[in-house]
Amino acid sequence: MSYPLPPSARAWQEKVRRFVREELIPWEVHAEMNNGEIPKEARDGHFRKAREIGLHAISVPKEHGGAGLSMLEQVVIQEEIGKVTNALGWCYHSTPPWMLDACSPYQMETWVKPNVRGERHECYAITEEDAGSDVDAIKATARRDGDDYILNGEKWHVTSANHADHFIFQAKIADGPHKGAHCLFFVDQGTPGVSILRTPAYTHNYAAHHPIYRFENVRVPARNRIGEEGDGMGFTYDWFRYERIGIAARCCGAAARLIEEATAFAKERIAFGQPISNYQAVQFMLADSVTELWAARLMTYRTAEEVDAKVDVKVSHAQCSIAKLYASEVANKIADRAVQIFGGRGYMRENVAERFYRELRVDRIWEG
Structure with missing residues (x-):
């Protein structure tokens, strides 16, 4: 289709x-x-x-x-x-x-x-031990000190930090007229006070890691602040919208690959004298998978068209979130079915269904 x-x-x-x-x-x-x-x-x-x-x-x-x-x-x-x-x-x-x-021009x-140009690479230091989807629950702080800010906090799941040379650090303003408001800062790797606590092992095997970092009395110039005090959450929401529609699209791709691979295997695998693709149990799983992928793709493509049409940002935020929710859940269900169709092979790490079965789980979690 x-x-x-x-x-x-x-x-x-x-x-x-x-x-x-x-x-x-x-x-x-x-x-x-x-x-x-x-x-x-x-x-x-x-x-x-x-x-x-x-x-x-x-x-x-x-x-x-x-x-x-x-x-x-x-x-x-x-x-x-x-x-x-x-x-x-x-x-x-x-x-x-x-x-x-x-x-700002300096930051640009x-x-x-x-x-x-691909000469520098960023990573996001937003999530904390007790603040995931509820970003407002972060405890990291930024305190103004003359021409500088002093940053403190502990950040979890800093994706691709091992490949990045600077962070985008989110904190709450510690005092002054904007106390409690969110703000983002550029922080270069190697800045005094930035330390890596550990790099946890995750379900997937990615060369990009997700370490835990501590920012302890990290001093950065005020010119490292992105926008004004209080602008941080708006920028993060913008990033979330972009990432969520991207996740939805990648989940559609994973689902399509799984359906293709499982269908090809079902046509070749002989059980009880005939290809397993002849059995209704397998046909039902493939039919449901194709139907759900079609719905997820329609939702994702239409959301993208709405973004291009510059639909109201609140509507776009909801649509990107809905597409991400639906497509990620669909991809997980299709991965589970693919493992079942492949049988014992589907439990081998060399099999695409096994890898996606593990990898797709995080798409229902990260970026909210």
């Missing part, structure tokens, strides 16, 4: 699909058996080839050095990227678009433009 995509989106879909199939998927099992890692030359090759096909800074306007793609085009790309396991699809840079309007030159 197809969706009436514009020619530009269809071209991106075909180009990225070929890249994922030919360059990324062949490395899945190697990555799985090596803690998410593949040889450096292979990884560098993925980044280089991604850039050669234009897969770089896809959300950033062309005047800022990006590809300037529509949200629908980005969703189509993310769906294809979602078809590969072990985060091998994280092979291109995509600066969060909210930074372009939020950051110091962090944002180098990030767009």
Whole structure:
């Protein structure tokens, strides 16, 4: 079943699909058996080839050095990227678009433009031990001290921190007229007072880790503050919207890959004298999976079109959240069915269904 995509989106879909199939998927099992890692030359090759096909800074306007793609085009790309396991699809840079309007000229030159060019890499230090989806429950603080701020707090699940050279740190203003309001800061790796407490092991095998960091009396210049005191939550919500629709799209891609792989296996697997695809129990699982994927894709694509049409931000926030909720739950159900169809093979780490069964679980958790 197809969706009436514009020619530009269809071209991106075909180009990225070929890249994922030919360059990324062949490395899945190697990555799985090596803690998410593949040889450096292979990884560098993925980044280089991604850039050669234009897969770089896809959300950033062309005047800022990006590809300037529509949200629908980005969703189509993310769906294809979602078809590969072990985060091998994280092979291109995509600066969060909210930074372009939020950051000062100094911040644009110091962090944002180098990030767009792929020379610097950010990570988000928002979540805390007792503050996940309820971001307002964070305890991290920022206290003004002359021309500086003093930052304190402990941050969990700082995704990709081992590949980043700076943090985007979220805190509450400790005192003054904006006490309790949220604020974001750029903090460079290596700034005195920043320490890594530990790097937990997670269900998935990703080369990008999710360490726990402590920020203890970290002094940063006021020019590192993003926007004004109190703007932080608005920027975070903007980022959440962008990430949630991306998760929805990647879940659609994972579901499509699982359906394709499980269907091919069911046609070849002989049990009691005939392919298991002839049995209603298997047919029902595949039929339900195709139906739910179709619904998730319609929801995700339509949400992207609404973003491109600049629908009211509150409506967009709800739509992105709904798409993320539905698509992530659908992908998890389809992964479970795929494991069942593959049987014992589906419980082997070398099998795509087993990997997605573990990896997709987090999509119902992160980004709220």
